[in-house]
Amino acid sequence: MATSLTPVLHLVTCGSVDDGKSTLIGRLLAETGSVPGDQLEYARQTRRGGSTIPVGGIDFSLLTDGLEAEREQGITIDVAYRHMNLPNGRRVLIADAPGHEQYTRNMAVAASNGDVAVLLVDAARGVRKQTHRHLTVCALMGVKTVVIAVNKMDLIDYDRGTFEQLVEEIKATASRLGVPQVVAIPLSAFAGENVTAASTTMPWYDGPHLLEFLSAWVPLADTTSSTFRFPVQFVVRAEGNFRGYAGTVVAGEISPGDEITVADSGRTAIIDRIVTYEKDLAKAVAGQAVTLTLDHEVDVTRGDLLAASGPDLVQPADRFGADLVWLGEEPLAHGRSYLLVSGSRSVPATVTSVRFQLDVESGFEHAARLLNMNDVGRVEIATDKPIPMDPYALCRDTGGFLLVDRVTADTVAAGLVRHVMRRAFNVVPHTYDVDREARVRLMGHGGKVAWLTGLPGSGKSTIADATVARLHAMGVHTYVLDGDNVRTGLNKDLGFTPEDRAENVRRVAEVGKLMSDAGLVVLVALVSPYRGDRAAARELFSEGEFLEVYVDTPVEVCAERDPKGLYAKAAAGNLPNMTGRGQVYEVPEHPDLILHGTGDLDATVEQLAKAILGE
Template identity: 50%
Template sequence: MDTDAIKGLGTAENKDQLRFITCGSVDDGKSTLIGRLLHDSKMIYEDQMQALARDSVKHGTTGNDIDFALLVDGLEAEREQGITIDVAYRFFNTPRRSFMVADTPGHEQYTRNMATGASNAQLAIILIDARKGVLEQTKRHSFICSLLGIRHVVVAVNKIDLVDYRKEVFDRIVGDYVAFASALGFTSIVPIPVSARYGDNIINRYGNTDWYHGPCLMDYLESIDIQSDTAGLPFRFPVQWVNRPNLDFRGYAGTIASGRIAVGDEIIAAASGRNSRVKRIATYDGDLAQADAGDAVTITLHDEIDVSRGDMLARPTERPEIADQFAAHLIWMDQEAMAPGRSYALRIGTQSIASASITAIKHKIDVNTREHLAATTLGLNEIGFCNVATALPVSFDAYEANRRTGSFIVVDRYTNRTVGAGMIAFPLRRATNIAWQPLSVGKSERSTLKQQKPCILWFTGLSGAGKSTIANVVDQKLFAMSHHTMLLDGDNVRHGLNRDLGFTQADRVENVRRVGEVAKLMLDSGLIVICSFISPYRSERDMVRGFVEDGEFFEVFVDTPIDECERRDAKGLYAKAKAGKIKNFTGIDAPYEAPTRPEVHLETVGLEAEQLADRVVNTLMARGIIPMS
C-alpha cells in the first residue's frame, strides 16, 4: 500500500472542506483532471494504480499512457463510450485542506446531472479544450453555476499541450470566456493553462508555460478563502422527523440548515407562528449547549406546540417567508416537456407538497446570450423564470439569501421522477394576506334545497367516442327527473372561456384546469356538473378530482376503439390529422392516456346512447347522488 497516500489522508475533521465541481463541454478532460489531481497528490493506493494500469490497456484513450479519467468514470457505459454520464463524487485530503469534488457530465442530455453536482458546490472548475475554445455547453454550465449560487470559478484551459503551449491561444480563450461570464455575478474568475494528461500546472510547473505566472491548480484550491455559506445566516431547522419514543419525550430531529441555536433560545414554528424556547439539544453522543449549521440534532422545546415533519423552526426575529405562490428559476430535467397548470409534487427541504403547478412562464433564458425569450413550455435542459403555486403554504428563503432553504425539486406525481430543479427568487403572495371569506349559505344548504348531492361527471375518451352524445342524454334524463344540472362541452367552452387556447400539450392542460375550476364553483352551488372533454392526460383529470371532496368526482370512460371513432367521424378530422393537416390530434400525433380505474367504464360498441346513459344514471342512484326512482 502507498504510504504517502496514507499520510495524505490526515484527519478531515480538523480541516475546512472545499466542495467543488468540474464541468464544461464533453471531452474537455474533466475526469482526467480529477484523476491527475488524485495521482499527483498521492491519493491513490498501489492496488488502485495496478487496476488503473490494467483498465487503461482495455478502456484507455491515451495510447500506452495511464488514462487517469478511468479513476472516476466508474460506470461500464462510461468506460465504453469514454464519457461521463453520472456525477462521480470523490473525497480527498491534503495537508492544508479537505476536498469533495463532483465530476459532472459534459453531454447536453446529462445537464440535469451537472446541476445536481453544482447545487452543493462552492467553486467550479470550468474546463475548456484549448483546441475548441468556449462552446455552447461551456456557457450553459457557467450559467447554471451562476444560477445555483457558485461565486468562484477556475477557467482551466486544458489540453494546452495540443496547441504547443501557445500563450496567444490561452489569452484568446480567456478573453472570450470573461466577455461572456462578466455578467454572471462571479466573485472571482481565475484562468489557468493546464495539461491534465501530462500534469502541467496541476500540482507542479514543468516549464512548458513559462509565460504563465499565476498559481498551479492545487495551490489555488488549497488557498482560496471560501467562508462558510451557512454559519452567518439566520437559523433554519427543517424538521425531518418527530421523535416520540415514549410519553415523556417529544423531540424534533433534523440537520441545521443554517445559523446557530443554543439552549434557552426563543424559537418559532414558521407555519403556525407558535413560540417556545429550546429545552435540550440532544445528539447520539450526548446533549449540546449549542449547535451550528450542519449539525444533526434533536431539539426539544419547553412548550407543546404543533410541529410536524416538513415544518421549519426559526428565530422569531428572523422568520422565513411563508407563501403559497412564488417566482423561481426552473431548470427542466425531463424528456417530457413541462406543462403549465399541470399538477406536480414539490419538495422543499423536508417539506413535501403533494400538489403544485407552474402557473406561468415569465420567460425562457437563452444560455448563450442570456436573452429573455417568450415561451409556453420548457423542454429538456431549458431554463425559465416561472411562477409557482402550491396547494399549501410553504416556508422558504430566497435562494440568493440561503441556498439550503431556497431550492426545490419538481417531481412527477405518477412516475416519481425528478423532472425539474428550482431556485426561489421571491414570494408572489404571502399566505397570510388572503383568507377564505366565510359564507352563510354553502354547498350543503344549496344541495339540500335541490334534493341531490352535487358531483362532477367527467366524460373522457377519444374524439368521436360518443362523449358529447351520451353526456347530453344523461343531462336530458336528469332534467326530466327534476334534477339541477349544467353541461360543459369541450367544443362549447372553446367559443368563450377557452377561446384563447390551442391544442398544444400546455394549452390542453390549461383548458382542463380552467374547466375544472368552473366545475368546482358549479358543484359548490349544489349542481350536478356534466363535463365532456377528451382530456387526454391522467394527471389533469386527477387534478380536477383533487379540486373536490372524495365521492364528488365520477370519471366516465367512454371506451371506443380508434377505428370505430374514425368510422363515426363525420367531420373527417382523423383523415385530416393523418394527412398532417391537423397537428396535435389525440390518438394520431398526440397521446391519449386511458383511465385506469374509472367510476364508470362505458364500452360503446354495439350499444345505443340511451343504454349507456342509463348506466351512468343508475350509478348516480347507487352512489346516493340522486334518489332511487
C-alpha cells in the same frame, strides 16, 4: 475540535475529455493518494491506441474512465462522484459532469451542491461555446467560486499573453453572470505543471497551484442566509411523551432558549432541547442533523419549516418566479399539475407561464412558450397551498425544488426560486355563513362532479345529455360542462397542444368546483386525454365529490360515428393534434366507473345516474 476550514469541499468539474479533464482529475486523485495501488498499477500498464505516454508512466485518464458496459448502457453521460483526500485532511467530493454540448441537465446536477467549480479550458483551442455554458450553469446553480483551469499550457509554450487574454474573456462573462469569485490557474495536467506542485516553467505566474488552492479555500464572506432554517423531516415519538422534530439545520444556528416560528402556520415556540444519540447539544449549526424539542405543544408535521422568529421571517406564498432546468423528456406543459418537492415538503404546483428561455451560451433571453429537455427558463409557478420558500440565492435547500411528474414519478425539472411573488397572507379566503351544508339543506342534495373522459366521438356528450335529462326529471339541479361549448367562451383562447389541453382541464375543473360548491350536480364531457391533468382535477375535490367516468368506445367505432367530422379531417392530415390520432389518449387506470359507449343508452344512463346519486 474547532476548525476554520470546511471539512468537506464539494467540487464540480466541468469540461470535456478533449480538454484533458480525465487526465487532470486522474492526476489529482493519484498524486493525493486517493486511488488504490492496484488501480494505479493498471493505469501504469495499460495503454490506449495512439497513447504517447512513455513506458512506466501513468495514463491518468484511465483512472476515471467508466467501464465498457457502462458506455453501452449510455450512462457515461451521467455525473460521476469521486472522493479525494487532501494532504491537510480536507475531503473533496468531486461531482464530475460530462462535457458534451447538450447535457446542461447533468451540469446542473453536479453544480447543485458545488462550493467550487473547476472549469477546464484548452489553452490551445481557446474559449469555446461550452465554456460559456458551463459558467452560466455554475452561476445559475449558485456556485460561488470558479477556478478557470487553463490546461495544455505545454502546447502553447507556457505563453503568458495567450493565458491572460483567455482569462480576461472568461472573467468578463463571469462578471456579467455575477460569479463572486473567479481565479485562473495556468496548468498542464499532462506534464503535471501547477496541478499538485508549483510549476517551474511559468515563473510569471505567482498564484497557487490547483491543489494548494483547493486546500486553502474558504467560503466567501457570507452572501447566503445565516438565519436559522430547519425543514422537519421526521417526527420522533418515544417513551415518556417524548416528541421531537428531526431534521438537518440547513442555515444559521440554534440554541435552547431561542424562539422559532413554524413558518407554515406562523406559530411560535421556544427551543427546549437539541437532542442527539449521545447527548444534548448547547448549539447546532448548519449541516448538523439533530432532533429539536419545543417548550410547548405546537402543531408541526413533516415538511414544515422551523425558522428564526423576527422581522425577516420567511412567509408562506403560493406564487413564485423561478428558474427551471428542464430535465424531462417530455416538454413542460403549462397548467399541468406537477408535484413540487423541496426538502421534505411536497405540494401540487402548476407552471402558469413561461416568461423566457435562457440561451446558456449567449446569455440572451428568448421568448418561449415551452421548455424542452436541457432548456433553462424563467417561469411563474403557483402552488396549491401556500408554502414558505426562500430565494435560492439566500439558501439552496429552502430555495431549490424539484418538479415531479405525477404519473411517471420522474423528476422533470429542477427549480430555483428567484422571487416570492404573492405572499399568501395578503389573500385570505373569506369564510361565508351560507356554506355547503346550508345549500344542501335548501336544495335537498349536495353538489358533485361526474367527469366523463374518452375519445372524441365516444359518446360523452350524448350520455351526459340523457343523464342530465333523467336527473332533472327527478328534481336534481344539474349542469353540463361540455368541452366544445366551453371552448367557445371561457376557453376560447386555448388551442389543442398538450399544455393548452392541461389549462383547459384546469379551468373546467375549477368551474366545476364552484358549481359543485353551489350545490349543482355537474356532468363534464371533455376528452381530457392526459392522466396527470385528470388527477389534478380530482385533487380539487373532496372524497366522493368527484367521479372519474371512462367512456370506453373502440376507436374504430368513434371514427365511424365521427359526429363532428374530426376523424375525417385527421385522416386527411388536417388535424395533427387529434386525440387518438396525432396525440395519445391515456386510458384511466382506476376510473370510478367505466361506461361502454357502444351499449344501450338507457342502461348506460341508468348506471351513471345511480353512481351519481350514490345508489
